[in-house]
Amino acid sequence: MKRIGVISDTHGYFDPKITKYFESCDEIWHAGDIGSLDVMDELKNIAMVRGVYGNIDNAKIRSEYPKNIRFNCENFDVWITHIGGKPYVYNKETRPVMLTNPPDIFVCGHSHILLVQHDKRAKCLCINPGAAGIKGFHKVKTLVRFTLNNGKISEMEVVELGPRSLPQPV
Numbered sequence: 536m537k538r539i540g541v542i543s544d545t546h547g548y549f550d551p552k553i554t555k556y557f558e559s560c561d562e563i564w565h566a567g568d569i570g571s572l573d574v575m576d577e578l579k580n581i582a583m584v585r586g587v588y589g590n591i592d593n594a595k596i597r598s599e600y601p602k603n604i605r606f607n608c609e610n611f612d613v614w615i616t617h618i619g620g621k622p623y624v625y626n627k628e629t630r631p632v633m634l635t636n637p638p639d640i641f642v643c644g645h646s647h648i649l650l651v652q653h654d655k656r657a658k659c660l661c662i663n664p665g666a667a668g669i670k671g672f673h674k675v676k677t678l679v680r681f682t683l684n685n686g687k688i689s690e691m692e693v694v695e696l697g698p699r700s701l702p703q704p705v
Contacts, residue, residue: 536559537609540582543617543644544666546588546591547571549578550676552696553667557581560680562608567617568645569596570668589617589644609683611639619643622654622661633657640688647673649693660688669699 540560542553547570551650560582567589568576578584587604588597603616617627619641633641637657642664649665665677676696682689 536682538682539564539608540568540683540689541642541662541664541679542578542646542667543625543664544589544668544671545570545574546666546668546670547574548668548670549574550696551698553577553678554581556678556680556694556696564613564615564642566615566642566664568592568601568644568666568668570670572596572599572636575599585615587615589619605638610686611683611688613640613642614638615642618645619642621646621663622652622659623656633659647671649677649679651679651691653692666699667696671699674700675699680682 538560540557540563543566546568558581563578563582563584565586567587568591583594584601588600605614618626620626625633637659641659641661649668650663652661655659662679664679666673667676667678678694681691
């Protein structure tokens with residue numbers, strides 16, 4: 536059994552509330568637009584981290600993280616990439632894989648739009664955790680967490696970290 540935290544589009548900002556919500560996680564999956572390796576260091580202080588680079592990430596981040604990762608976790612085939620699209624409207628790189636060799640769980644970011652949806656054609660759970668950073672058009676910072684246990688998903692939840700703006704001093 537593994538508790539998973541999913542995050543994306545931090546754009547170099549680490550919200551301190553992330554620690555509270557991910558401290559019970561065994562793994563954290565970052566779906567790109569990391570923005571700063573400091574964010575990944577903060578996440579690594581909480582749990583094991585898997586991540587991919589996004590379109591805003593520099594050469595240093597790209598040298599440490601791949602464009603795509605595909606792995607097995609608790610009897611689930613998982614694929615993480617940054618720009619992937621969404622069920623039935625995948626991008627040109629994602630579409631062929633989703634038609635011929637779909638994962639059980641597909642995680643992407645980029646859109647800053649939270650989405651957890653089952654793709655009935657691909658028989659795949661698609662997760663976009665929205666955006667956890669302060670750059671972009673989203674109004675609320677979000678992340679997702681759930682439990683994987685030998686081929687079963689449970690305790691799926693969306694966490695709202697608060698408004699996209701920086702916290703105001705008290």
